Amino acid sequence: MIFLLLLATLINTTTSTEYQNSIREANKQRVLLQQIVKEYSFVVSGIYRKTSPKKLADLIELFEENQARLANGDEDLHIASPPTFELLELIEHTDEKWNTLLAKFDDSNFTQIMVLEAKINANLEFFIESIMVYTRQQNIFLPENIQVICNQEYLSERLVKEVALFMLSKFGKMRTIRTKDKFQESIKPIFESEQNLTLSTELKDLWQKFDNALFDILAREQKSKGYLRGINELQTKLRININKYKEVARS
Numbered sequence: 001m002i003f004l005l006l007l008a009t010l011i012n013t014t015t016s017t018e019y020q021n022s023i024r025e026a027n028k029q030r031v032l033l034q035q036i037v038k039e040y041s042f043v044v045s046g047i048y049r050k051t052s053p054k055k056l057a058d059l060i061e062l063f064e065e066n067q068a069r070l071a072n073g074d075e076d077l078h079i080a081s082p083p084t085f086e087l088l089e090l091i092e093h094t095d096e097k098w099n100t101l102l103a104k105f106d107d108s109n110f111t112q113i114m115v116l117e118a119k120i121n122a123n124l125e126f127f128i129e130s131i132m133v134y135t136r137q138q139n140i141f142l143p144e145n146i147q148v149i150c151n152q153e154y155l156s157e158r159l160v161k162e163v164a165l166f167m168l169s170k171f172g173k174m175r176t177i178r179t180k181d182k183f184q185e186s187i188k189p190i191f192e193s194e195q196n197l198t199l200s201t202e203l204k205d206l207w208q209k210f211d212n213a214l215f216d217i218l219a220r221e222q223k224s225k226g227y228l229r230g231i232n233e234l235q236t237k238l239r240i241n242i243n244k245y246k247e248v249a250r251s
Helices: 002-013 016-045 052-072 085-107 110-137 146-167 173-192 197-218 225-250
Strands: none
Touching (some): 016 110, 016 225, 146 225, 197 225
C-alpha cells in the first residue's frame, strides 16, 4: 500500500520534460540496438579489426546503463520512472530478450539475432507509444514532432546495419531499399527548409554521395570492405550534420 502511494505521488509530480527525456532515452536504445548489431556484423566481417570489438563492448555497456535508467528513472538527468506497472513489466521482458540476444552473439546465429533485435525494438517502440498515450490522458503536453526527430538517427543507423548484413548475405536488398526510402522521407523536410540553406545544402550533397554509394552496393553488387567502410563514414557525417541542423533550428 505504501509503495502504491509513493508511485502515485511520483507520477503526479512528473513533468513534461521528464517524460520527454524518457522517450528520448528509449529512442537512444533503439539507435544503440542498431549500432550494436551493425558493429557485431563489422566484427564478423573483419572490416574494422582493431576498433570494432572495443566499440561493440562499449555500446553493450551503454545500452545496459540506459536500460537501467528506463526502469528506474534518473533524477539527475530528469528522466521519468515508468508511470505504470505494465511498463515496468515491459522493461523486464525487454531485458530478458536482451540477455538472450547477447548469448546468440557467441554462435553468430544471425537469424535469431535479427528476430530478437526486432522484438526488443518493438518493445521500445511500444514503451514510447505508451508514454505518449499516458501523457495525453494526464493532459501533459509533449511536442508533436518528438518521435519524428528521434527517428532520423534510428533510421540512419538501421540503414547501414542492413547494408552490412546484405554484404554478409544475411539480408535481401529490398528490405534495405525500404529503410532507405523511410530515412530519405524523414530528412526531406530539412532539404526543403529555408531555415539554414548552408547546412541544408551540405546535407543534400552528403545524401547524394550516400545514395550513390548505396546504389553501387545494392544494384552493382559491390561487396568489398572498402565500400562498406565508405558508406559507414558517410552515414556518420550525415548523422553529425543532421544533429547540427537540429541544434541550429532550436536556437
